Amino acid sequence: MVSPGGIEAWLIEDHKNPVIGLEWAFEGAGATDPEGKEGLANLAASTLDEGAGPLDSQAFQGRLQDIATSLSFDAARDGFFGSLRTLKDNAADAFELARLAMTEPRFDQDAIDRVRGAILASLRRDLADPNYVARRAFYSAAFPDHPYGGEVRGTFASLPRIGADDLRAFAKGQLGRDRLVVAASGAITPADLGKALDAVFGGLPAKAAGAPLADTTPKGAGQTILVPRPMGQTVMLMGQPGVKRDDADWYAASVMNYVLGGGGFGSRLMEEVREKRGLSYGVYSYLVPLDHAALVLASGSTVNAKAGEALSIMRQEWKRMADEGLTEQELADAKTYLTGSFPLQFNSTSAIARILLQVKRDDLGIDYLDKRDAYINAVTRADVQRVARRLLDPAALLTVLVGRPEGVTPTRTVEDGG
Structure with a gap:
């Protein structure tokens, strides 16, 4: 189906349970973090829902809890992902919170510092995990000259360099409708989904900045x-x-x-x-x-x-x-x-x-x-x-x-x- 505003989505409609699931991806978004600021996309994903519009972090999270809605974002090697799960009766409020998170994120300094601290702690913790160490060494050797060889979460050196302005630039530049892919399931009709798509994503930039990643072949054969x-x-x-x-x-x-x-x-x-x-x-x-x-x-x-x-x-x-x-x-x-x-x-x-x-x-x-x-x-x-x-x-x-x-x-x- 295609929304009145021209946003395409696939839908499996099912009204047996009053639940709606919405999943979306911005293809390639954040795949190339700026040199020296590796981990930018992941930090943005981790702070988009830490306050938006008039709601600070506590108020935003409280509102999600009040309407029994889960909203999350994730940065990966090949894209930037969003996920929303809500009850049918609360859909309008849930969609509005998703819109706010992507178009009016606050990136308050206290939230950035808290989330960055959690990411740094997770990196320190993972260094004690030999399975993680093996994966990092493997990808670094297989993709020495490609973003696939880096750590999506950034490094101890790069994360402190990322500020609120960097996060705002990411949100405005990378989340373009030209990269958007959407799927939905649950208790929503195609007509209602079309309206929701325009409400949630219609205010995003038409085009994202930056070129897509280049294809690559794993290196390190025989090592x-x-x-x-x-x-x-x-x-x-x-x-x-x-x-x-x-x-x-x-x-x-x-x-x-x-x-x-x-x-x-x-x-x-x-x-x-x-x-x-x-x-x-x-x-x-x-x-x-x-x-x-x-x-x-x-x-x-x-x-x-x-x-x-x-x-x-x-x-x-x-x-x-x-x-x-x-x-x-x-x-x-x-x-x-x-x-x-x-x-x-x-x-x-x-x-x-x-x-x-x-x-x-x-x-x-x-x-x-x-x-x-x-x-x-x-x-x-x-x-x-x-x-x-x-x-x-x-x-x-x-x-x-x-x-x-x-x-x-x-x-x-x-x-x-x-």
Whole structure:
């Protein structure tokens, strides 16, 4: 549907419950923070609802609570996101608060200082998490010359440099209607949604400032990076270029990944590393389709003394999938899970809106939800074999180890985790 003001949205109308979910994204907004002010988009996302218009932070949050409404914003690598959940009877007030947050944010200094302090604390806390350290080191090595390699939340050096004027400039310059994608679900008619869209988003700039991110390819093939940490276990993270969401091989890659390491206790990595040898509590693989790059990753942890052995087995399974593909039984089991589990994600009004938004962002077509099972069921063993050979090359893996691993010779050591 398209609003009277020309704003397009997808809607799944459902009046069984008096709840409305609205999800939106500004594609690419905030993907490139100004040099030296990394974390600007995330700080803006965290302060947009800390007071707007005539309402200071306490009054704004109190008003949301009074009308049983949740409103949140989030900055990610590929866009800036908003989420609203409210009762049908309170929709008008909820939509007005969302409008105020995006068009009249206050960015009061006390709110900025408080939120910035919380973000800095979260960064300090995460530095003690070896899984976080591994991810940061991996993305830094994979994307050394691209914003994907940075920390969305910013750094200890950059965050103190961001002021209210920077946040105001972000809100005015980045939240343009030309980048807007919207989806809704719940107890609202197309006509009422159209009015709401114009009310919430009509006052935003027609066009956003800044150029979109460029496509990139992950770097670091064949490297093994060690981040020393005085721990009894080693965290392992390895990966290489994967498939983007619009790739014709996406569904075959999804089936392949389920069998390789995405299927929990039934996956090959879990069977070989945990069940047969007891080297880890859990080893997994997963696809990461970013807008401008893609990865296929595997991760797990093991005791330091067994790190070399565990890593070797993971790489062997990488190669076995590329060389041999999968069996008919594995193919059938993967299809059963991937088709059968998907409906379980539609467990709330907001979840439905989020899925609809992602389908729209990925340009999968308005009939995607009806066709998805057929796409998966059409995958053959030959498809998976071809995709596995295309994607999986153990010699080209970028590997990051955090801990004190034995039996591994790193090509580089990074003392600060990235």
